[in-house]
Amino acid sequence: MSTVPLGVLDLIPIPSGSTAADALHHSIDLARQTERFGYARYWFAEHHLNPGVAGTSPAVVLALTASATSSIRIGSGAVQLGHRTALSTVEEFGLIDALHPGRLDLGLGRSAGPPAPRPAGHEPFEGYTPNGLRIPQRFSFAPLLGHPNVALHQKLLNLPGARPQDYGEQVDDVLALLRGEYRSAEGVAARAVPGEGADVEVWILGSSAGQSAETAGRHGLRFAANYHVTPATVLEAAEGYRAAFKPSAELERPYLSVSADVVVAPDDAEARELAAGYAPWVHSIRTARGAIPFPSPDEARALTADWSEADHALVADRVETQFAGSPRTVADHLERLQEATGADELMVTTITHDHADRVRSYRLLAQEWSRR
Numbered sequence: 001m002s003t004v005p006l007g008v009l010d011l012i013p014i015p016s017g018s019t020a021a022d023a024l025h026h027s028i029d030l031a032r033q034t035e036r037f038g039y040a041r042y043w044f045a046e047h048h049l050n051p052g053v054a055g056t057s058p059a060v061v062l063a064l065t066a067s068a069t070s071s072i073r074i075g076s077g078a079v080q081l082g083h084r085t086a087l088s089t090v091e092e093f094g095l096i097d098a099l100h101p102g103r104l105d106l107g108l109g110r111s112a113g114p115p116a117p118r119p120a121g122h123e124p125f126e127g128y129t130p131n132g133l134r135i136p137q138r139f140s141f142a143p144l145l146g147h148p149n150v151a152l153h154q155k156l157l158n159l160p161g162a163r164p165q166d167y168g169e170q171v172d173d174v175l176a177l178l179r180g181e182y183r184s185a186e187g188v189a190a191r192a193v194p195g196e197g198a199d200v201e202v203w204i205l206g207s208s209a210g211q212s213a214e215t216a217g218r219h220g221l222r223f224a225a226n227y228h229v230t231p232a233t234v235l236e237a238a239e240g241y242r243a244a245f246k247p248s249a250e251l252e253r254p255y256l257s258v259s260a261d262v263v264v265a266p267d268d269a270e271a272r273e274l275a276a277g278y279a280p281w282v283h284s285i286r287t288a289r290g291a292i293p294f295p296s297p298d299e300a301r302a303l304t305a306d307w308s309e310a311d312h313a314l315v316a317d318r319v320e321t322q323f324a325g326s327p328r329t330v331a332d333h334l335e336r337l338q339e340a341t342g343a344d345e346l347m348v349t350t351i352t353h354d355h356a357d358r359v360r361s362y363r364l365l366a367q368e369w370s371r372r
Contacts, residue, residue, distance in 0.1 A: 002370050004338055007041030008034050008362065009077050009228075009259055009349040012055035016293040016353065020054040024061070026355045027054075031065045033359050035072040037366040042069070043077030043107060043347065049153055052281065052291040059092040066100040075105025077224065077259075077347070078205040082111030082164050083157040086173035087192060094195025107203040107224065108174065110167040110212050125235060133340040136317035138232040139286075147288040168215045175202065175219065202250075203257075208233045209240025217241050220248025224257040227337060228349055231321040234258060238341045259347040260337055263324040264361040264368075274352045274361075275324040276300040281351070282315040296353045327368035335372070 010030065014023045031042045042065065044058040055061065058076035065074055079089055093106050126137050144150055158164070165173075176182040177192040178200065184190070203222045206212025207230040216223035217240075225237040238256055245254040261278070265271035276297040284292040295303060304311075323333040334346055348365065352358045 002372050004343070005040035005345045006366065006369055007043065007073075007257070007345060007347040008039050009043050009045060009347045010055070011045045011047065011053050011291075011349065011351070012061065013291075013351045014052045014054055014293050015355075016295050016299055018293065023054045024064075026358075027061065028065055028068050029355070030359060030362070031069050031072065031074070034362050034366075035069050037363055038370065039072060039362070039366065040345065041073040041075060041105060041347070043075045043105065045077050046080045046109070047291070048157060049149075050285075050291040052284075052293040059096065062104070063096050066096060066103065071103075073103055073105055073201070074100075075201070075203070076107040078107035078109030078203070080109050080111035081167060081170050081174075083154075086165075086170050086177060087190070087195075090174055090177040090192045090195035090198070093200055094192060094198045097198040097200055098194045102199045104198070104200040105203055106174075106200045107205050108171055109205045124232070126232070129235070129336075129340040131336050131339050133336045134231070134321055135235060136232050136320055139230070139317050144286070144288050149288040149290070167211055168218075171204065171215050171219065178202070206237055206241075209236040209243075213237055213240035214244045217244025217254070218246060220246050220251050222251065222255045222257070224259065224347065225341065225343075226259045227321065227341075228259045228261040229318075231317055234341060238343075256341065256343050257345040257347055258337060258341045258343040259349060260334060261318070261322040262330050262334070262348045262350055262361070262365065263322070263352060264327055264330045264350070264364045265357070266326065266364070268325040268329055271324040271326065271330075271361075273297050274357050275322060277353060278322055278324075278351070279312075279315050279319050280304055282318045283311060286314050294351050294353055327364045330365060331368045331372060334369075 010027050012023050012027045044061050045055050046058050047053045047055055058079055062074050097104050125135055180196045182190045203224055204212050204216035205224045207226050223241040225234050227234040242254045263271050263275040265274055277295040277300040280300050280303040281294055323330045350358055350361045
C-alpha cells in the first residue's frame with residue numbers, strides 16, 4: 001500500500017472559538033508538516049458563505065502555501081467553474097506557476113445547476129462491497145436547491161444576468177488556453193499570459209458517472225472521485241470515468257484519486273471522540289446554513305442532544321463512512337477503499353477542533369501507511 005500515494009485535501013476549517021486568520025496559519029503549518037511526513041499532494045477546496053470554512057479562493061492560498069513549502073505538489077480540489085471564467089482560472093494558475101513551476105495541480109469542479117442525472121447503465125449499489133467497503137444509501141441534494149440560502153449563494157457569486165457556461169465547454173476552453181490553441185468561433189486567437197504553456201497538471205473532480213467523469217475521460221485527464229462527500233456514488237463515478245477514458249498526450253490509461261474523511265488517534269476511542277463534531281458540522285451544511293465553526297467534542301454533544309431520528313438520518317451516510325480510529329484501523333479502511341475503487345492515489349481530509357490533533361492524525365497515518 002505504501003506505493004499508493006496519500007494526499008491532503010484541506011477545507012481550511014475554522015474551529016469554534018477561532019478565527020479565519022488562525023485557520024489560515026494552521027493550514028500553512030499543516031502543509032509544511034505533511035510535506036515532511038511524505039504526503040504527495042496538498043489541495044485546497046473552494047467553498048463560499050460558510051462561517052466555519054475559510055477556503056474561498058484556492059489560487060490565493062496556493063500562492064501563500066507555495067512560498068511556505070518546497071516539494072509537495074499543491075493544487076485546487078477544486079476550482080468551482082460555475083462562477084468563474086476559463087480565462088481567469090488559467091491566468092491565476094499561470095501566475096503561480098510562473099514563480100513555482102512544475103508543482104501545481106489545477107483541479108476543476110462543476111458547481112452550477114442541479115446535480116447531473118445518472119447515466120443509463122449505472123445502477124445504484126447500496127451495502128458493502130465484497131471487500132467490506134461501506135456504500136450507503138444515496139443522499140438527495142434536491143430539497144436544498146430551492147432554499148433561500150442557496151439562491152443567495154448564486155446571486156452573490158454570479159454577475160447579474162450571467163449565464164454559466166456548459167461545464168464541458170469550459171474545460172475545453174481551459175485546456176485550449178493552456179495549450180495556446182484557443183480560437184473564437186470567428187477564428188480570433190486569445191493568448192493567456194501568464195497561463196499559456198504553464199506546467200500544471202489538470203484534474204477533473206466529480207461525484208458521479210455524469211458530466212465530470214465523462215469530461216475527464218474524453219480528454220484523457222486525471223479524475224478525482226469524492227467518497228468523502230458522496231460515498232454512495234463513488235463506485236459509479238470510477239466506473240463512468242474509466243468507461244469514458246480515451247488515451248491522451250498526458251495519460252495512456254485512466255488515473256484515479258479517491259478522497260476520504262479520516263481522523264486518526266493512538267486508539268479508536270480517542271479518534272471517535274475527536275471526530276464527535278463531524279455530525280453537527282455536516283448537519284449544518286445539509287440544512288443550507290453553511291458549515292458551522294467546527295465544534296469541540298463537548299459542544300458537539302450539546303448540539304446533538306435533542307436530535308430527532310430525521311436529524312440523525314440526514315447525516316448518516318457521511319458519519320458511517322468517516323474513517324475514525326487508530327492508525328491500523330484507518331489504514332485498513334483506506335486499503336478497502338483503494339481496492340474497491342482501484343484508485344491510483346488517495347486524498348485524505350481531516351478536521352478536528354484542535355490543530356495539534358489534526359497534525360498528529362496526519363503524522364500517525366503517514367507512519368502506518370509507510371509500513372504497509
